[in-house]
Amino acid sequence: VLTQSPGTLSLSPGERATLSCRASQTISSSYFAWYQQKPGQAPRLLIYGASSRATGIPDRFSGSGSGTDFTLTISRLEPEDFAVYYCQQYVTSPPMVTFGPGTKVDIK
Amino acid sequence: EVQLVESGGGLVQPGRSLRLSCAASGFTFGTYPINWLRQAPGKGLEWVGFIRRKASGGTTEYAASVKGRFTISRDDSESIAYLQMNSLKSEDTAVYYCARYFCSGGACAYDHWGQGTLVTVSS
Numbered sequence: 001v002l003t004q005s006p007g008t009l010s011l012s013p014g015e016r017a018t019l020s021c022r023a024s025q026t027i028s029s030s031y032f033a034w035y036q037q038k039p040g041q042a043p044r045l046l047i048y049g050a051s052s053r054a055t056g057i058p059d060r061f062s063g064s065g066s067g068t069d070f071t072l073t074i075s076r077l078e079p080e081d082f083a084v085y086y087c088q089q090y091v092t093s094p095p096m097v098t099f100g101p102g103t104k105v106d107i108k
Numbered sequence: 109e110v111q112l113v114e115s116g117g118g119l120v121q122p123g124r125s126l127r128l129s130c131a132a133s134g135f136t137f138g139t140y141p142i143n144w145l146r147q148a149p150g151k152g153l154e155w156v157g158f159i160r161r162k163a164s165g166g167t168t169e170y171a172a173s174v175k176g177r178f179t180i181s182r183d184d185s186e187s188i189a190y191l192q193m194n195s196l197k198s199e200d201t202a203v204y205y206c207a208r209y210f211c212s213g214g215a216c217a218y219d220h221w222g223q224g225t226l227v228t229v230s231s
Contacts, residue, residue, distance in 0.1 A: 033217035035153075042205055042221035043153065049215025086153055090216065095169040097143070097155035 002087055002100035010108040017074040019103045021087035026067050031090035034063055034072045037102075038083045046085075047072060074105075082107050110134040110220045112206050117225030120196055128191040128225060130206030138162060138184035141209040143218065144191045146202035146227075154202070156180075158209065159189065174200075196229045203227075 001024040011017055021034075029050035035043040045054040047063035050070055060075040074081055087100040116128040130142065143158040157170035159180045168180050179192040189206055203224040210219035 030215045031217075035218070037153075042224055043218070044221075045217050045219050048210075048217035048219075049213070052212075052215055054217070054219060088153075088217070095158075096171070097145075097158075099153040099155070102152050 002089060002098055004085075004087060004100035004103045006103060007101070008104045008106060010106055011077055012108045013077050013079055015077050017072075017077055017081070017105055019072040019074075019085055019105075021065075021070045021072070021100050023068045023070075023089060027089045027091065029066050031092075032065075032070055033088045035086045035088060036081075036083045037086065043086065077105070081105065110208065112208065112220055112222035114204060114206055114222040114225040117204065117227045119228045119230065121231050122196060122198060122229055124196055125192070125194045126196060126227060127193070128204055128206075128227070130189040130191070130222060132187045132189070132208070135208070137182075137187035142180075142182060142189040143207045143209055144178075144180060144189075144204060145207060145218075146200075146204045147224075148199075148202040151202075156191070156204070193227070196227075198229050201227060201229045 003022045005020045032050045034047040037043040046057050046061050051063045062073045064071050084102045084104045086102050090097050111133045113131045120126050141158050141160050144156040146154050157180050159168045159182050177195045182189045203226050205224045206222045207218040208220045
């Protein structure tokens with residue numbers, strides 16, 4: 001089970017956003033990722049392997065963490081960053097994929 | 109350019125069946141696992157299942173909520189993946205996405221998603 005906090009984060013453009021994702025048991029960083037989703041759109045991969053930025057993702061997005069605690073940081077919010085963010089894990093035995101419930105980042 | 113395009117969604121009565129398709133282009137389809145995921149209206153993301161590439165046996169895995177009712181298959185010659193959904197329930201109502209599972213340096217994630225197709229199960 002993945003738990004994300006906070007559920008909603010109200011910030012202004014230019015501020016720093018720190019999103020948390022906690023796993024109920026130790027997971028492999030190799031199979032941990034963050035996604036961004038805007039209304040009416042498919043999710044977009046931001047971070048994979050807990051800390052690697054996906055192709056085309058600006059360097060204001062960074063991921064960190066290991067074991068059970070992972071963090072997505074947006075250093076300075078741009079207007080296009082207001083969206084819902086999901087963490088995701090894959091476990092191999094038995095094979096299963098789970099997502100966190102999401103953190104909504106909205107404009108304060 | 110990598111593209112995934114889902115089709116086949118629509119309104120279906122409870123207990124009936126529906127088959128979704130995921131047409132891929134822009135990459136060597138047969139070398140990637142393909143996943144199906146869904147998102148109920150106003151809710152979060154839920155994994156449905158995946159099919160491994162043929163080189164890894166082409167086998168499938170499913171979420172407990174759909175196991176025994178849904179079947180994923182693939183036609184690598186046509187670069188299409190399918191999601192056969194039987195015995196549909198109202199709780200299967202969702203936007204269904206297919207996604208490519210990508211690995212680099214041992215780290216893996218869904219790097220490309222389709223636009224989604226809406227399935228509504230209602231009488």
